[in-house]
Amino acid sequence: MNHLNTRSGRRWLQGRWRLGALLGTLLVLTAACSPAAPATSPTTGAHTLEVGATLEPPSMDPFHNAAASIPQVLLYNVYETLVKVDSEGALKPLLAQAWELSEDRTIYTFHLNPAAKFASGQAVDSAAVKASIDRMKADSTITETLRAQLAVIDSVEAPEPAKVVFTLTRPSLMWLYDMSSTLGMVVDPAFTGELGTLTAGSGPYALKTQNKGQSVVLSKNASYWGTPGRFDEVTFRYFSDPNAMNASMLAGDLDVIASLQAPDALPQFADTTRFTTISGTTNGEVVLGLNHDNKALAKKAVRQALTMAIDRKALMDTVWNGQGTLIGSMAVPTDPWYEDLSATNAYDPVKAKELLKDAGYGSGLTLKLRVPVIPYAVKSAQFVASQLRDVGVTAKIEELEFSRWIPEVFTNGDYDLTIVGHVEARDLGKFANPKYYWHYGNAEFAKLYTAADEAGEESAIPLMKQAVRFLADDAAAIWLFALPNLVITSTDVTGVSLNATTLSFDLTTIASR
C-alpha cells in the first residue's frame, strides 16, 4: 500500500535523470572526440618561446629538491657552471675559459671568464664560486645527491679573482661532469632572498614568475655577459596530460614539446611543413628500483628472478611504442663505457620461477609497487605487474602524485618496487651510495666504482665497464629502457639539440624565426 504523493519526487528525479544522462553523454563525447587541429601557424613573430613540458618544478631551488624539472629550466639558462656538457657529451668552457689539472689529478685550477657577471651586475669571481660550494657544504639539508658529490671536494681556494682552485680528496673522473650540473651552479653571493621562489644566477635568462600548476616564465637577462638570449620571454608550460600537450602543439600554442610523453602520438606530427621531429638519446634510464632493505629483494637470486620475469623489449614496445634503447644497466649510449647489457638476466620466466622457488618464494611474494603519476611509469607498472604475476609475484600498484612520491618513496624509502627515470648524466655512482633510495649497500660495487672514478681517462673506461657490468649481473635494479629524446618543434624553431646529454633544456642554442 502506498500513500505517498510522488509529484515533487518525480520532478526531482527527472532533474537527476537528465543530469545523469548528460554526464554520461559528456564522458562519451570527451572520450571519443579528438580536439580540433586548426592549421594556423605558430605565433613566433614576437620574441617569445613556448615550451611544453610534463613535470612541474616543485620549487625553484635545485639544492634542496632533487626534482629534475628544476634544472631542466634553470641549468645553463638561469644558473651557469664553470664547464658545461654539449650535445655530444663533451665538456665545454662556460664560466671558466680554461682549466688544468695537477699530475695526480686531484687539483683543478679554473680560469674564470673576466667578463662574467650575475644578473645583479656583480662579477662572477673566484670568491663567488667558492661561496657557492661552501654554502652547500655548510648546509645539512641539501639533497642526498649533492651531499655525495660534495664529499669528493676537499677544499676550494680563491687565490685571484679570476682563478679558482679545487682540491679533491681523491682523483675523480665524474667530478667535472657533476660540476657541469646542479653541483656547479654558481649563485650570486650577494643574494639573500629565498631560492625556492627567486633566482640569482648569471645566465642569459632570469626567473620572471612561477605560476604554480601552470607555467614558469623566464625573462631575458638584459645585461647578460655573453651572447644575449634570443628570446624576450620563454614560458615552460606544464601538462600532466600528454594529449593536452599534443593538442596544444597541434593548435599552434606551443613552439616546442620538450619531451614527447605519448610516443604513440608521433604520427600526429608527421606534417613536416609544420613540425620537426627530433629523435635522439637521453641520459634517462627508466629504472625499476628495488628496495634492498626489503628482505626478499636483498637476495640476489630474487632480484635476478624479477629481472628475468620481465620482457624488457616487449615492455618498451608496449609502453613507449618501441622508441628508446634497451640498456640493461646504468649506462646510456652516449656514455663512453656503454655496452648493451640487456642480455644479462635475459627474459626467461621459467628460470625466474625456479630461482624464486630456490630462494624460498615458490609459494608467492607480494611487493608494493609505488609509482609516480608519469606516463612511462604508470604504463610500465601495469606491464611489470602483469609479467610478475606470471611468475607468482604479486605487485600491488599504487600511483602517487610526484610531489608525494618524492618524500615517501625517494626520501623515506617507503616502497618495495618503484619506477622512475633517472635523467642525470653518468649517474651510476648513485649505486655506490647506500643512503640513496635503493639502499644498495654493496661494498664490492662501491670499490669498483671508486677505482674506476679515480683512474686516469684511458684506464677508466674499462674499469667503468666492469662496474656497469657488475650492476647488471647483481641485478641491483631492473633497467627497463633508456628514454629517447623525442622533441617536437615547429619548423620555425631551430637549434634544439639532438641528444639530451644534460638535465638542462638548453635555450642558449635555440633560435626561432
Add this chain to the structure above:
Amino acid sequence: MKRFGLVTGICLVGLVILGAAVSLVWTPFDPIRVVPGQRLQPPGWPHLLGTDGFGIDTFSRLLVGARMCLVVGIISVSLAAVVGVPLGMLAGQAGGWVSEAVMRLADVVYAFPALLLAILLAAGFGASTVTAMVAIGVATMPAFARVARAGTLQVMASEFVVAARSSGTSPWGVAGRHVLPNIAPLIGVQASVGFAMAILAEAALSYLGLGTPRPTPTWGTMLRDAQQFLFVDPLQALWPGLAIALAVLGFNLLGDGLRDYLDPRLREVS
C-alpha cells in the same frame, strides 16, 4: 508503449548484471595479462571489441569493469541507505530539534564535494576501491536521509499511524511496521538513481587514479588508458564511455520506471 522506460532500464541493468556475472566465471581472455604482440587490434575475431595498448582484450576488461561498477554501486549505495534511511526516519518521527539537527548535518555533508572527500581519503589511506566506495557512500547519504524523512512525515500523518499510535504501539513498532514498508518503494527508487550516480562517480574517481588501483580493470581506468590513443584508435575510448553511459541510463530509467510502476495512481493516469 507505456512501460518503455522501465523495460529499457531493466534490459540495460540486466545487461550489466549479466556481464558482471559472466565475468565471475569466464572472460574470453585474461583481463589483466599483458600481451605485447596483440596491441591495438581492431574489433573482430577473436577480440570482439579489439585490444587496448597493453594487448588486453577490451571486451574482457569491459566485463570485469561491469563487476567492479556493480560492487562499488551496491556497497556504496547500501552504505548510504543503511546510514541515511534510519537517520531520515528518526528525523521524520522525532521532529523538533532532532529533525533539525539531523537535517542540518545532512546539509553539511551534502555541501562537501564528494571528489574532495575521495581525494582526502585517498591521500590518507591510499587510493583503493574501499576509499572510493566510502567517499561515494558518504556523499550520497544526505539524499537518502532527505527522501526517508519526507516519506516518514507523510506516513506519520496518515490515519492508520495515528490509530496505531493511539492504541499504544511504540515508536519502534510504528517505524518497523508502518513507516519502513511504506517508504521502501521510495527508497528503492532512490537506490536505483543513487546507483547510477555511484557508477558515474566511480568512473570519475578511477579516471583520476583515485579509485580501484591498477591492474584491476574499471571503466574509468579504461577511459584513462584510452585517452592517449584518441588519435590512433578512438574506438578504445568509445567502449568504456558507452558502457558508463548505458549503465547510468539504465539505472536511471529503472528508478524512474519503478516509481511509476509502484505508484498505482500514476499507473492509471498514464
